Amino acid sequence: MTANTTIRQASEIETTRPFFSVRDMHAYYGESYIVQGVSLDVRRGEILALLGRNGAGKTSTLRTIARTDNPQMRQGEIWLDGAPVHQMKSFEAARAGIQLVPEDRRIIQGLTVEENLTLAKVAPGNGWSLEQIYQSFPRLAERRTQEGVTLSGGEQQMLAIARALARDLKLLLLDEPYEGLAPVIVQEIERILHSIKPLGITTIIVEQNAVAALKLADRAVILDTGEVVFAGTAKEVLDNAELRHEYLAI
Numbered sequence: 569m570t571a572n573t574t575i576r577q578a579s580e581i582e583t584t585r586p587f588f589s590v591r592d593m594h595a596y597y598g599e600s601y602i603v604q605g606v607s608l609d610v611r612r613g614e615i616l617a618l619l620g621r622n623g624a625g626k627t628s629t630l631r632t633i634a635r636t637d638n639p640q641m642r643q644g645e646i647w648l649d650g651a652p653v654h655q656m657k658s659f660e661a662a663r664a665g666i667q668l669v670p671e672d673r674r675i676i677q678g679l680t681v682e683e684n685l686t687l688a689k690v691a692p693g694n695g696w697s698l699e700q701i702y703q704s705f706p707r708l709a710e711r712r713t714q715e716g717v718t719l720s721g722g723e724q725q726m727l728a729i730a731r732a733l734a735r736d737l738k739l740l741l742l743d744e745p746y747e748g749l750a751p752v753i754v755q756e757i758e759r760i761l762h763s764i765k766p767l768g769i770t771t772i773i774v775e776q777n778a779v780a781a782l783k784l785a786d787r788a789v790i791l792d793t794g795e796v797v798f799a800g801t802a803k804e805v806l807d808n809a810e811l812r813h814e815y816l817a818i
């Protein structure tokens with residue numbers, strides 16, 4: 569073997585190694601067994617669409633990855649950029665770069681847009697500056713002095729994503745970000761999610777609007793009753809009518 573092939577193989581391994589990896593993850597609400605052995609892999613800068621029917625376990629999977637206490641993870645491993653997330657508490661996972669934007673977005677009441685962002689920046693690390701955020705989210709710049717909870721649904725979603733970017737962000741977990749939003753706002757959020765890919769930010773998006781999520785995503789995982797029933801490229805799902813019909817009703 570020549571030196572050249574050795575180098576090429578090493579670089580191939582480097583680019584194909586998953587940046588984020590979940591291995592045989594099991595989680596419970598009390599004694600209710602919900603996340604039943606989920607495994608998934610995402611490469612750096614990729615977008616993964618996590619799909620499945622209502623009650624399939626998508627939110628529970630995101631919450632387990634973010635290391636919330638509920639559901640409780642009892643088995644499995646979670647690795648982000650070489651770090652063992654499964655050994656972390658939720659605040660440590662956040663510090664390691666995992667930011668969950670839940671369905672209700674959790675904008676802090678009584679604070680302006682700018683105060684919500686400034687508060688996020690209190691955490692240590694190299695998140696985006698206010699200037700960078702306002703450049704990418706002109707709507708937030710326009711509304712910087714407005715109370716965050718009085719924004720439209722779409723603007724609140726942007727603020728929630730911007731707040732994640734204000735922290736050290738490696739893995740963005742989005743739970744139903746498009747819910748209730750007009751198509752034009754969805755497009756604006758898609759543009760932002762697309763623009764952070766080259767920065768190496770990896771995204772897992774849970775969406776009822778499966779077609780929109782699949783068009784945006786590189787990879788797709790479909791859950792059913794807490795188990796992975798499909799893992800592959802987003803295109804494979806878009807091209808597979810049977811799969812779409814059975815698990816996504818589209």
Ligand SMILES: Nc1ncnc2c1ncn2[C@@H]1O[C@H](COP(=O)(O)OP(=O)(O)O)[C@@H](O)[C@H]1O
Pocket residue numbers: 597600602620621622623624625626627628629638
């Ligand atoms: N806090 C909870 N306590 C007990 N069971 C829950 C709780 N939250 C969700 N579940 C149950 O876990 C299953 C998966 O829910 P969830 O992860 O919210 O699904 P999805 O996000 O795919 O709609 C459902 O059967 C749901 O009823």
Ligand SMILES: [Mg+2]
Pocket residue numbers: 626627628
């Ligand atoms: Mg859910």
